[in-house]
Amino acid sequence: MNRLFDLRAVIGGLFTPYGVIVTLVGLFDDPAEIDKAQGVRINLWMGLAMLALGLLMLLWLRLNPPKPLEAGEEKED
């Protein structure tokens, strides 16, 4: 099989913008939104968490890039 693009790039590519968007929303949440979430700044926390997940996936890809064709690719789990 031709080398498939790496899944870590997809996960990182989705969660990095998700993290940025939700963190931004969280920074500007008005008191009504925070009240709805029982006083938890959930957008801020989840945004940062998703940003961290996205960046970690991209970092993992950078540190351990897929090898050229025919070589085993699994060193990670």
Added chain:
Amino acid sequence: MSGLRLDVDFVDYLILAIYFVFVLGVGFAARRAIRDSSDFFLSGRSMPAWVTGLAFVSANLGALEIIGMAANGAQYGMMTLHYYWVGAVPAMVFLGIVMMPFYYGSKVRSVPEFLRRRFNRPTHLFNAISFAVAQVLIAGVNLYALALILQALLGWPLWLSIVIGAAIVLSYITLGGLSSAIYNEVLQFFVILAGLLPITVIGLVKVGGWDGLVEKVRASDLGDAGLHTFSQTASTGNPLGANWIGIVFGLGFVLSFGYWTTNFAEVQRALSAKDMNAARRTPIIGAFPKLLIPAVTVLPGLIALVTVQGLGAEEGDLTYNNAIPLLMRDLLPNGVLGVAVTGLVASFMAGMAANVSGFNTVFTYDIWQSYLRKDRPDGYYLRVGRIATIVGVLVGIGTAFIAAGFDNIMNYIQALFSLFNAPLFATFIVGMFWKRMSAWAGFWSLLLGFLASLTLYLGYLGGVFAFNSDLEESFWGAGAAFLTAVVVAVVVTPFTPAKPEHELRGLVYGLAGPSTGADVIVAGDRVWWRNPVLLGGVALVLAVVLYVPFW
């Protein structure tokens, strides 16, 4: 205007739209990697274990599962944990340690193909057709449920949701085949968790933390029984209405082993792994998230029970099935709300995609190639697979309306599983470990096991047999199917010729093919954290330990 309508705004729709773009992007990108039918149907057997493992658990983490388990959490309390720790983890570990060497080692491309080689063509055809039909039906259920929930939450008309959901799934499977399905399943796994986690966190804050939840559940109608799993199971005087024998053997053994070890929509994920060790670790790696998923399904169910006034109504907005949507409405601000909606939509689509990708493989390899058009070039079957995908989705849309006739979609699925999977597991397990079992014994045990559970099911629907609940019927139906299949296998075998041993190599325990001796089953990897037996043992121990606080 529905009372479930969410207050979604631009940001939430933006998050949903970004997800759709990624899903389709994965499909287009995966397409470039497809050269032959093996790439399309089995991802060219190239996937690393962490990817197939997460896809394995994700293929089961459909929205029906999430919504259904939260509903069960609200209705039955902590006893719902049995569906995870008794009803899934042991079977997943068993699949990885004991059965995967037969599946992966024999190089079969599907579960029905294993039956053809172990038994005969009639067994194969019966299973291939029943599997294909069941997958299309279940895909239809997923689609219909997606449409229902989007209608309630976002106010989209039913037909719009059905068309959008079907079109997206159709596009990415037709383009990218199994690779595309698996990649999207892993992506979906993270999106669902990101969507559900805020519900649990905010919910726990609202009820005053863990202690507050315990106190409020005790004061609810469910009472203290809702906080225990095994304590009252000597009798049936517990929320689930089942004793421990029913739980351990009915749910934990027959239903669960039937589902996890023979359901091709699951097994296919492991068959796409890049080597034997990765294939064996696939269900075991999947077992670890499975252990913890109740934290974002069962727990929100209990939180909904104590925070949503009037939950548990027979109909309307306050049915148990709406536990998660109600909490989304009450607790999530815009932003994480969009992620949660996306997670739900993603899980419906991935659930459907798992069915469709299982269907197109079995239809192409096991029905079309085996019986209708043999010996064509590979590219021909690749085309057939793509057409089968389109036809499967279209028929699924049609069957979506069959599902509309059932009041509880989850029970409809359970009924289907008990009809098809329980006898299949019995036939498999006897056939894998008893080399004398004949080809025709395989056929008759499968057919009569299926008829046994069908009889019970129709008799229950027609009022001939009485059971306490649909759920109890599915336990008994599965049990009857399993027993019938085993007895028939034992009775028929002496009267029919055995298969010659050379045809059974690699398919039956003890006939040392290259892959199925006892040494292979206990063998590991040089590195301990890649050893299936060790990892499986850890998962089982965790499943027991996690029960301790909820005994």
